[in-house]
Amino acid sequence: MSKIAIGSDHRGFELKEYLKKELKGYEFDDLGTNSNNSVDYPDIAKDVAMVVANNKYEKGILICYTGIGMSIAANKVKGIRAALCHDETTAKMSREHNDANVLCLGSGMLEEEQAKAIAEVWLKTPFSNEERHIDRNKKIKAME
Numbered sequence: 001m002s003k004i005a006i007g008s009d010h011r012g013f014e015l016k017e018y019l020k021k022e023l024k025g026y027e028f029d030d031l032g033t034n035s036n037n038s039v040d041y042p043d044i045a046k047d048v049a050m051v052v053a054n055n056k057y058e059k060g061i062l063i064c065y066t067g068i069g070m071s072i073a074a075n076k077v078k079g080i081r082a083a084l085c086h087d088e089t090t091a092k093m094s095r096e097h098n099d100a101n102v103l104c105l106g107s108g109m110l111e112e113e114q115a116k117a118i119a120e121v122w123l124k125t126p127f128s129n130e131e132r133h134i135d136r137n138k139k140i141k142a143m144e
Contacts, residue, residue, distance in 0.1 A: 004123070005060040007031040007048040008107070009041035009070075012063030015107040015115055019061065022116050026123065029057070045073035052101050053079035060102040061119060067106035074102050078144050081137075086110070088121045095125035097133050098140075 006028045008016035013036050020028045031047045033039045041064045048060040062070035067084040074082035082102035083094035086109060094100035103122045105115050127133070 002059070002123070003027045003029060003057055005029050005031055005048045005051045005057040006062075007033070007044040007060070008063035009033060009044055009065075010036050010038050011065035012070075012105070012107040015105065015110075015112065016061075016063050018112050019063075019116060019119055022112075023119055023123070041069045042073040045070045046077065049074040049077035049080045049082070049102060053077050058101070059123065061105070062102060063105045063107050063115075065106060065108040067104040067109065071102075071104040074104065081140070083122075085118050085122060087114075088117055091118045091122035092125050095122055096128045097136075099127040099133070099137055 004026050006016060010033055013033055032044050045062055048062055051057050052060040062074055064070045071082045071084040074080050080102055081098055081100045082104050083100035084104040085091040085094055103119060
């Protein structure tokens, strides 16, 4: 069973709890928040991004109202390729082409079932290992 680091701010809390229940075949380590009480999303993004960057987890999921703040914050951590996905195609492409290791979702932008479908595709899609994508990802890494 794959272990996934997951976190959200207060606006993503309900969707995070839903995904933890509904995504079968995965074990989640919840790095917060644990309620609807206001928190600063960069703190949660950093916690999840750091454990993924340090190879404690292969993948992470972050949720805030739009997903934008989480993706910006997570991408500040060296080694993170966070992708804000809004449908199954962007989820699939972020894994196949970019080898994204953190999925960002917007709780206010997606219905629960949409978010679940996106996460399922993202979690199941492997990196393509095509030379052109390897080369492009190396160029991105060189920018860190």
